[in-house]
Amino acid sequence: xxxxxxxxxxxxxxxxxxxxxxxxxxxxxxxxxxxxxxxxxxxxxxxxxxxxxxxxxxxxxxxxxxxxxxxxxxxxxxxxxxxxxxxxxxxxxxxxxxxxxxxxxxxxxxxxxxxxxxxxxxxxxxxxxxxxxxxxxxxxxxxxxxxxxxxxxxxxxxxxxxxxxxxxxxxxxxxxxxxxxxxxxxxxxxxxxxxxxxxxxxxxxxxxxxxxxxxxxxxxxxxxxxxxxxxxxxxxxxxxxxxxxxxxxxxxxxxxxxxxxxxxxxxxxxxxxxxxxxxxxxxxxxxxxxxxxxxxxxxxxxxxxxxxxxxxxxxxxxxxxxxxxxxxxxxxxxxxxxxxxxxxxxxxxxxxxxxxxxxxxxxxxxxxxxxxxxxxxxxxxxxxxxxxxxxx
Amino acid sequence: xxxxxxxxxxxxxxxxxxxxxxxxxxxxxxxxxxxxxxxxxxxxxxxxxxxxxxxxxxxxxxxxxxxxxxxxxxxxxxxxxxxxxxxxxxxxxxxxxxxxxxxxxxxxxxxxxxxxxxxxxxxxxxxxxxxxxxxxxxxxxxxxxxxxxxxxxxxxxxxxxxxxxxxxxxxxxxxxxxxxxxxxxxxxxxxxxxxxxxxxxxxxxxxxxxxxxxxxxxxxxxxxxxxxxxxxxxxxxxxxxxxxxxxxxxxxxxxxxxxxxxxxxxxxxxxxxxxxxxxxxxxxxxxxxxxxxxxxxxxxxxxxxxxxxxxxxxxxxxxxxxxxxxxxxxxxxxxxxxxxxxxxxxxxxxxxxxxxxxxxxxxxxxxxxxxxxxxxxxxxxxxxxxxxxxxx
Numbered sequence: 001x002x003x004x005x006x007x008x009x010x011x012x013x014x015x016x017x018x019x020x021x022x023x024x025x026x027x028x029x030x031x032x033x034x035x036x037x038x039x040x041x042x043x044x045x046x047x048x049x050x051x052x053x054x055x056x057x058x059x060x061x062x063x064x065x066x067x068x069x070x071x072x073x074x075x076x077x078x079x080x081x082x083x084x085x086x087x088x089x090x091x092x093x094x095x096x097x098x099x100x101x102x103x104x105x106x107x108x109x110x111x112x113x114x115x116x117x118x119x120x121x122x123x124x125x126x127x128x129x130x131x132x133x134x135x136x137x138x139x140x141x142x143x144x145x146x147x148x149x150x151x152x153x154x155x156x157x158x159x160x161x162x163x164x165x166x167x168x169x170x171x172x173x174x175x176x177x178x179x180x181x182x183x184x185x186x187x188x189x190x191x192x193x194x195x196x197x198x199x200x201x202x203x204x205x206x207x208x209x210x211x212x213x214x215x216x217x218x219x220x221x222x223x224x225x226x227x228x229x230x231x232x233x234x235x236x237x238x239x240x241x242x243x244x245x246x247x248x249x250x251x252x253x254x255x256x257x258x259x260x261x262x263x264x265x266x267x268x269x270x271x272x273x274x275x276x277x278x279x280x281x282x283x284x285x286x287x288x289x290x291x292x293x294x295x296x297x298x299x300x301x302x303x304x305x306x307x308x309x310x311x312x313x314x315x316x317x318x319x320x321x322x323x324x325x326x327x328x329x330x331x332x333x334x335x336x337x338x339x340x341x342x343x344x345x346x347x348x349x350x351x352x353x354x355x356x357x358x359x360x361x362x363x364x365x366x367x368x369x370x371x372x373x374x375x376x377x378x379x380x381x382x383x384x385x386x387x388x389x390x391x392x
Numbered sequence: 393x394x395x396x397x398x399x400x401x402x403x404x405x406x407x408x409x410x411x412x413x414x415x416x417x418x419x420x421x422x423x424x425x426x427x428x429x430x431x432x433x434x435x436x437x438x439x440x441x442x443x444x445x446x447x448x449x450x451x452x453x454x455x456x457x458x459x460x461x462x463x464x465x466x467x468x469x470x471x472x473x474x475x476x477x478x479x480x481x482x483x484x485x486x487x488x489x490x491x492x493x494x495x496x497x498x499x500x501x502x503x504x505x506x507x508x509x510x511x512x513x514x515x516x517x518x519x520x521x522x523x524x525x526x527x528x529x530x531x532x533x534x535x536x537x538x539x540x541x542x543x544x545x546x547x548x549x550x551x552x553x554x555x556x557x558x559x560x561x562x563x564x565x566x567x568x569x570x571x572x573x574x575x576x577x578x579x580x581x582x583x584x585x586x587x588x589x590x591x592x593x594x595x596x597x598x599x600x601x602x603x604x605x606x607x608x609x610x611x612x613x614x615x616x617x618x619x620x621x622x623x624x625x626x627x628x629x630x631x632x633x634x635x636x637x638x639x640x641x642x643x644x645x646x647x648x649x650x651x652x653x654x655x656x657x658x659x660x661x662x663x664x665x666x667x668x669x670x671x672x673x674x675x676x677x678x679x680x681x682x683x684x685x686x687x688x689x690x691x692x693x694x695x696x697x698x699x700x701x702x703x704x705x706x707x708x709x710x711x712x713x714x715x716x717x718x719x720x721x722x723x724x725x726x727x728x729x730x731x732x733x734x735x736x737x738x739x740x741x742x743x744x745x746x747x748x749x750x751x752x753x754x755x756x757x758x759x760x761x762x763x764x765x766x767x768x769x770x771x772x773x774x775x776x777x778x779x780x781x782x783x784x
Contacts, residue, residue, distance in 0.1 A: 001406055001407055002404055002405065002406040002407050002408065002409060002412075003404075003405050003406055004402065004403065004404055004405070005402075005403040005405060006402045006403065007399055007400075008399075008400040008402075010396065010397075010398045010400075011396065011397040011398065011650070012394055012395075012396055013394065013395050013396070013397060013650055013651055014393055014394040014395055014651065015393055015394050016394065017394060020394075208631075210631075210634055210635060210638060211615055211618075211619065211631065211635050212611075212612065212615045212616075212619075212635045212638055212639055212642075213638070215611040215612075215614065215615050216608055216611050216612065218611075219604075219607040219608050219610075219611040220604065220607075220608065222607070223603055223604045223607050224604075226603075227603070227604075239600075239602075239603065242602055242651055243602060243603050243604045246602065246604055246605075246650060246651050247604055250604075250647075255642075255647075258403070258405055258638060259405055259406065259634055259638050
């Protein structure tokens with residue numbers, strides 16, 4: 001098959017990267033910028049001041065819109081679109097993590113295109129373009145700083161939906177690992193799990209993986225696992241934070257699927273979206289809570305692939321019994337998740353869905369009977385329900 | 393320090409990728425295209441017909457310019473610039489390997505900017521822009537399909553000079569591994585060596601490498617070594633050709649240096665440029681012929697890095713004696729080169745420079761006393777001469 005690799009985002013990585021925002025916007029000819037950020041830490045840390053000083057220095061007018069929460073809300077997106085249109089902004093600068101960037105992408109679609117922006121997320125129609133977006137990253141996790149992806153939560157119905165398009169790949173991303181020193185241990189673990197899962201969702205797919213892509217994927221996951229632990233041990237370990245930050249971008253920019261037979265599986269992501277749509281849990285933790293149950297449900301479809309993963313990531317020797325090797329690999333991954341205080345089921349995640357809620361999750365995950373999930377193994381309604389139940 | 397990763401090239405990889413040239417040029421609004429190619433195989437294989445049919449179908453006018461030779465000549469570049477200006481082309485489509493792409497990049501600079509294009513290659517001035525370039529790749533080696541690099545040979549003085557700028561990164565690259573089935577065993581080996589060296593030049597630098605970048609680099613080299621051998625054993629092994637092709641792009645697009653303290657060493661490349669400038673040898677073979685002598689001259693500067701490389705690429709256990717491990721690694725790499733029929737010295741490369749020619753090579757490599765080489769260890773004139781002599 002034909003695969004596409006397209007990552008036009010200009011990345012500046014390392015020392016004082018965030019101090020190049022004004023210069024990048026100036027060079028791109030920005031006339032007015034919507035500076036979008038989260039719930040206060042960008043202000044408290046002085047980062048926002050650093051940003052606005054640069055814009056002042058370059059003589060670029062701007063408006064501010066803060067208040068993005070994890071699982072970014074459609075209501076704030078609407079507010080940003082209204083503000084951006086009123087102020088006639090032609091660029092958006094996202095200062096924060098994945099939620100801020102995803103919110104900025106949605107606002108970018110909404111300003112550029114007439115009509116309701118939720119139409120794109122609910123697959124009703126496609127956008128014709130988007131405002132250009134710059135990023136100053138403060139959290140290593142979602143990879144939204146280079147990805148084509150944006151995920152928004154609609155409070156009306158508790159729906160969390162993603163929309164993917166090359167139109168929203170950021171024009172530039174400024175990555176300074178020092179800005180992630182203050183990320184809490186819990187969020188560091190959630191980020192580590194999220195980064196790993198972006199590559200794991202791509203690694204476990206039907207058909208063949210290009211050997212180079214497989215090997216780069218397993219190298220990345222191994223490196224992330226080691227450095228996630230190091231960042232927990234010492235939050236100001238520059239090397240650890242740098243490895244997590246760059247891995248965050250590479251894990252979701254398309255590199256880890258190029259040449260593969262398929263774009264990935266993504267059923268854990270889709271099942272987690274319903275979980276955090278309903279219970280507002282952290283995305284990375286939700287993924288960790290589901291993965292083991294998914295893996296046990298599907299591994300017999302291609303146990304050799306799980307065994308290869310165990311060899312490349314954990315250094316296990318192949319025993320000749322792929323199913324046994326696969327199970328050993330799944331257990332080792334759950335052990336790793338536990339070692340960084342990530343949950344491996346919903347109880348550990350702190351939620352306890354009723355039978356009725358399991359039905360609701362299942363129903364929503366199938367888009368109310370309109371789709372199956374996954375490619376490694378195609379998951380029908382009953383498979384999805386069984387995985388939710390096993391993960392409870 | 394701050395590093396940049398910028399790879400805007402849209403890559404289509406896999407089945408019938410070459411059949412998307414017309415569609416890509418149409419979408420980009422190309423008005424007239426210079427189709428640039430090599431010395432006949434693109435014609436004989438029918439590839440050129442496939443390209444012109446697409447342009448005819450899309451109604452895009454074009455002019456043809458073939459005849460690019462390995463170590464592409466400045467004289468043909470001048471011819472292309474004249475033709476392109478006369479015909480008022482606004483796009484270049486390179487159909488071939490690194491020499492064709494590099495020649496196309498030079499023509500792109502020359503059409504866009506007034507004055508002598510050689511000025512850019514001889515560091516006299518910088519270009520303001522370039523024509524956009526599309527690529528249909530037929531040889532996995534130089535990585536020019538995504539890189540910022542172009543190397544041209546000036547017949548006047550036997551000078552081979554490179555110029556690097558983001559301006560010349562191709563807009564799109566169409567990568568179909570099947571198009572490399574007919575690459576000869578010798579060119580397959582040269583390509584394998586070239587791909588490996590693009591990452592090795594970056595791996596061996598002063599200062600620290602980002603662990604993720606180190607690990608991805610060693611994974612890539614290991615994968616290339618295996619698949620180079622497989623492609624020699626079976627030239628129509630799709631998987632082997634696909635791994636080499638994608639590795640070619642990733643090895644030189646900047647991925648393998650992001651987050652590192654420096655952009656790389658590059659002294660082997662610079663010494664090889666003089667070698668092929670004077671003797672017109674194949675670039676990949678020239679690199680292999682020099683690398684061992686370079687490595688033995690410099691390894692004591694940071695033998696731990698060579699030992700790490702041996703561990704990551706050859707799976708050697710660390711003995712505790714880094715210098716011994718480094719020497720073992722250098723020998724293993726030379727053994728690998730021999731195993732794919734690559735030379736590890738100039739005799740095996742088929743040349744036998746006189747003492748006077750060694751002086752000339754040395755003099756030219758220093759840009760006539762104006763520069764040192766390398767960053768892993770800074771090479772003065774006497775170091776360069778010693779390496780040339782050791783490689784003789």
